[in-house]
Amino acid sequence: MSESAQQRARSLLKQGRLLNEEQARAFVQNDPDAAVFYLLLLQAKARPSPSRPSGMIPPYEKLAASKSGKKGDKKTGRKKGHPGSRRPAPPKIDQTVEHRLDRCPDCGGALRPCTSEKSTRTRLVEDIPADIQPVVTEHIIHRDYCPHCKKLVEPKVSDALPGAIIGNRLLALSAHWHYGLGMTVSQIVEVLNFHLHCPVSEGGLFQMWKRLADHFEPWYEQLADEARDSAVLHADETGWRVNGETHWLWCFTNPETTVYAIDKSRGSPALVQFFQEAFAGVLITDFWAAYDAIAKGKRQFCLAHLLRELEKVDFSNSSAAWSAFSAKVKRLFQDAFRLRRRDDFSPEAYASRIERLHARLIDLMLIESSDSDVQRLAQRLRKYWDELLTFLERPDVPPTNNHAEREIRPAVIMRKVIQGNRNRTSARTQSVLMSIFRTLKRRNHNPVDALVNALQQSIPTHSLPPLPSFG
Numbered sequence: 001m002s003e004s005a006q007q008r009a010r011s012l013l014k015q016g017r018l019l020n021e022e023q024a025r026a027f028v029q030n031d032p033d034a035a036v037f038y039l040l041l042l043q044a045k046a047r048p049s050p051s052r053p054s055g056m057i058p059p060y061e062k063l064a065a066s067k068s069g070k071k072g073d074k075k076t077g078r079k080k081g082h083p084g085s086r087r088p089a090p091p092k093i094d095q096t097v098e099h100r101l102d103r104c105p106d107c108g109g110a111l112r113p114c115t116s117e118k119s120t121r122t123r124l125v126e127d128i129p130a131d132i133q134p135v136v137t138e139h140i141i142h143r144d145y146c147p148h149c150k151k152l153v154e155p156k157v158s159d160a161l162p163g164a165i166i167g168n169r170l171l172a173l174s175a176h177w178h179y180g181l182g183m184t185v186s187q188i189v190e191v192l193n194f195h196l197h198c199p200v201s202e203g204g205l206f207q208m209w210k211r212l213a214d215h216f217e218p219w220y221e222q223l224a225d226e227a228r229d230s231a232v233l234h235a236d237e238t239g240w241r242v243n244g245e246t247h248w249l250w251c252f253t254n255p256e257t258t259v260y261a262i263d264k265s266r267g268s269p270a271l272v273q274f275f276q277e278a279f280a281g282v283l284i285t286d287f288w289a290a291y292d293a294i295a296k297g298k299r300q301f302c303l304a305h306l307l308r309e310l311e312k313v314d315f316s317n318s319s320a321a322w323s324a325f326s327a328k329v330k331r332l333f334q335d336a337f338r339l340r341r342r343d344d345f346s347p348e349a350y351a352s353r354i355e356r357l358h359a360r361l362i363d364l365m366l367i368e369s370s371d372s373d374v375q376r377l378a379q380r381l382r383k384y385w386d387e388l389l390t391f392l393e394r395p396d397v398p399p400t401n402n403h404a405e406r407e408i409r410p411a412v413i414m415r416k417v418i419q420g421n422r423n424r425t426s427a428r429t430q431s432v433l434m435s436i437f438r439t440l441k442r443r444n445h446n447p448v449d450a451l452v453n454a455l456q457q458s459i460p461t462h463s464l465p466p467l468p469s470f471g
Helices: 003-015 021-030 032-046 168-180 185-195 202-215 217-229 268-275 289-293 303-316 320-340 351-365 372-387 402-418 424-442 447-461
Strands: 144-146 151-153 232-242 245-254 257-263 282-285 299-301
Touching (some): 003 032, 168 424, 168 447, 202 447, 217 268, 232 424, 245 402, 303 372, 320 372
Parallel strands (some): 282 299
Antiparallel strands (some): 232 245
């Protein structure tokens, strides 16, 4: 199939209009190649896949994202009239090098020194040393006898985990590269071996990361408790692979906390295991039914998912009944969004307007129609009508689950790079360290420094300090 035929099919699909019978027959007769590819695109776009994660969909089945303008139309940098931004000057200068020419670079003639104030200029350059060497410290540990306890005692070395030859900073940095930034283990080994001159092996790193995760298990449990006790919580899930089998990575998050949990189940058992009891706060999710098992408080269903469902049906259903129903539903939620965006918005000040929006929603959910799509979406409105406009009653609740989707995106990118985990132990390590690093980033802390400081305090005392709060 020629590339031009594919372009013609994509162009027709991008217009978003349906062909009548006469137009379809003419399209097939005049341009059969483009018609075949157009049908393939339609099939890929309309194919339902509720339990198929995006990472498992082949690239050739995914439609290219539509672009409003040509590539390169948008200029980089700040808008005209705004002050520019550049890298700040370093706080300390370690060395100074002077540069002076002996001869003119153009004619080779002798030069005469200038004595004015502008005869010199400065330029700051930041770089790293050419030969970075790790610092090896020999710890001499004295053992002394305690007559009272009648045993030998010795001080704890807080620079590394017990029995480890890799220091805390190197361990925390390598773990952050993998579980915080998504670098592969082979890339980390290459950087450490060849650039930082610190020979390590992949197996050795995995063993040390597991010990690090075990050490910070209390922080992970603290994060889970904070998520379970939060007033507003977002939740989402995506596919994951453990030892080649399909698992699911769950994400529970709010503005200050993000917790990941990898489980074999995508249903209520995984949620019951995490929450342990019914969630009393406001839970913000998509329409996946498994969340009903633990959401006993107020809900806010993601309106972005609902509006995308309307647009999807708009593409395949052009009946008068559906067009009227879809337009009314979109107008209802657009009015709700505009009301929420008002600077003076409060549930008390706009109680009557919120009540009218609820009345419009009730009218839409009670619609009876012979159109199957209208009937299906009206039934969804009837099921969730009391939990679609919660964001108008609670100013701290957003109308969409965008926050959870943003927090789960780093894990999705990581999944494409590392291809999942080899066993359940590494999956647990993934959940613990990825949650800690992501939360520390959300709380404006340096993840490596936070772990190193915690290790320095906890190794001698066998007790972790509290997880740093929002900084």
